[in-house]
Amino acid sequence: MNAAIDYASNNRRTLLPPRSTERFARPRLLELPRPLGELVHAHDGRELRLRGIEPGDVAALKRQFARLSPEDIRRRFLHSMSELPEPMAQRLCRIDPAVETAFVLMDETVKPAELRCVGRIFVDHNTNSAEFSVLVEPNWTRQGLGALLMQRLVDDCRRRGLSEIWGYVLLENRPMLQLCKELGFKRRPSPDEPGTTQIALQL
Ligand SMILES: CC(C)(COP(=O)(O)OP(=O)(O)OC[C@H]1O[C@@H](n2cnc3c(N)ncnc32)[C@H](O)[C@@H]1OP(=O)(O)O)[C@@H](O)C(=O)NCCC(=O)NCCS
Known part of the structure; x- marks a missing residue:
């Protein structure tokens, strides 16, 4: 019996199987829709989209770097840098989800959309812990976004079943030390990195 017969009596319609050339063809690579993320609001009401970082964020990441002060850069990377080298920008945007998570907060009220904040972890399976870093650009600080x-x-570290999240923070970085203190992180000395302290939260 022909599978495409329209059984008018009960309105059922069975679809024909695809032609053999299609049935056994390589699957076409579908363009996956970009994850929409989630809209969040800064304390002053400005709106940003929270989503995972994407390979296409390289240009936005480099533009953000150009807006940072030398102090922000030193606090984030723990040393001075005059520019974000292209391979490093590529690497920061093309993450390995098995060991990395990176969230960005995108400002879509401007064109092109600008990357205002980024937070990331890098997992070390040997120690069942993850190292974090976070950066909020000037003009967007004190808005609750770092927190x-x-x-x-x-939350992501907990989802992964890790036992600790930790990071290096410069001893003079009062904003970050204060923020982490409020989140329950504890300080511990880092003798091999002078001028810095390690802060960690047991999960
Ligand atoms: C540190 C940093 C991430 C804070 O981000 P932020 O978005 O301004 O922080 P939040 O607005 O969420 O602040 C949360 C709390 O942290 C503390 N805090 C933040 N900035 C502070 C500051 N300048 N002085 C004192 N406390 C501060 C406050 O307790 C604040 O709560 P409150 O605003 O209700 O008082 C941001 O300043 C930054 O990106 N600095 C440069 C890079 C860096 O230092 N990264 C950390 C090392 S990886």
């Missing part, structure tokens, strides 16, 4: 990103990173 939001840190909380999402902590």
Whole structure:
């Protein structure tokens, strides 16, 4: 019996199987829709989209780097850098989800959309822990965004079943030390990295 027969009596319609050339053809690579992420609001009401970082964020990441002060850069990377080298930018945007999570907060009120904040972890399976870093660009600080990103990173570490999230922070970086203290992180000395301390949260 022909499978495409329209059984008018009960309105059922069975679809024909695809032609043999299609049935055994290589599957076409579908363009997956970009994850929409989630809209979040800064304390002052400005809207940003929270989503995972994507390979296409390289240009936005480099533009953000150009807006940072030398102090922000030193606090984030723990040393001075005059520019973000292309291979490093590529690497930071093309993450390995098995061991990395990176969230960005995108400002879509401007064109092109600008990357305002980024928070990431790198997992070390040997120690069942993850090292974090976070960066909020000037003009967007003191808006609750650093705390939001840190909380999402902590949640992600818990989802992964890790026992600790930790990071290096410069001893003079009062904002970050204060933020981490409020989130329950504890300080411990880092003798091999002078001028820095390690902060960690047991999960
Ligand atoms: C540190 C940093 C991430 C904070 O981000 P942020 O978005 O401004 O932080 P939040 O607005 O979420 O602040 C949360 C709390 O942290 C503390 N805090 C943040 N900035 C502070 C500051 N300048 N002085 C004192 N406390 C501060 C406050 O307790 C604050 O709560 P409150 O605003 O209700 O008082 C941001 O300043 C930054 O990116 N600095 C440069 C890079 C860096 O230092 N990264 C950390 C090392 S990886």
